[in-house]
Amino acid sequence: MTTIRLVQGDITRESVDAIVNAANSSLLGGGGVDGAIHRRGGPEILAECRKLRASHYGKGLRVGQAVATTAGKLDARWVIHTVGPRFTPEEDRSELLASCYRESLRVADELGARTVAFPAVSAGIYGWPMEDAARIAVETVRATETAVEEVRFVLFDEKAYDAFARHVS
Template structure:
């Protein structure tokens, strides 16, 4: 069974086999977590992303999918890039967000990663409400079959940490009843 843990802080300073990047579809860096990972990880990550864009992902990485690159200067072996959906009140995109977590775990399994650090995908600039992002993340990771031994949610601030902590408490109670 996969252990789920929480850390409040900067995902670029976490030690894990794989760090998940809440990427944009271009794979060429951006703001938020994406920009931070590219800056701290150095040019090797961007070089790998450019190779991906020159090959199979010429039009970019589709929403809900995941792909791995080197981790460059990060304290990890790999970065798993996934593109979360933008939140919409008019359209339920929950399945696309859940797909980000499942696809990232599938890539982690293919790589042989045993520890994976996730940010709150889509909960930043893409506008997903934090409580719902936490619900989808925790429920999806808990229900996905994986060889990953530990999933660590690395949450930037106290509000997001508390949303994930509340969801973990709720799902722990639900699984005991």
């Protein structure tokens, strides 16, 4: 059974097998968690992302999918990039958000990762309400069959931490 832990802090400082990046579809870096991972991880991550774009992902990574690269200078073996959906009240995209967690765990299993750190995917600039993002994340991780032993949700601030804590307890 997978253990779920909550940490308030900077995901780029975590020591795990794999860090999940809330990437944009270009895989070439961006703001928020994505930018922080690329900055701290160094140019090796971007170089592998460019190779992915030149081969299998010429049009970018689709929403809800996941792919791994090296972790560069991060204290991890891999970065698993996943593209979360943008929130819109007009369309229920919950299944796409859940897919980000399922697909990231599938990739982690393929890699042999036993510890994985997730941010709150889509809850930043993509506008997903934190309470709902936390519910979907925790429910999906609990429902997904995986060999990952520990999922660590690394939340940037107290508001996010508290939202996740309400769904983990």
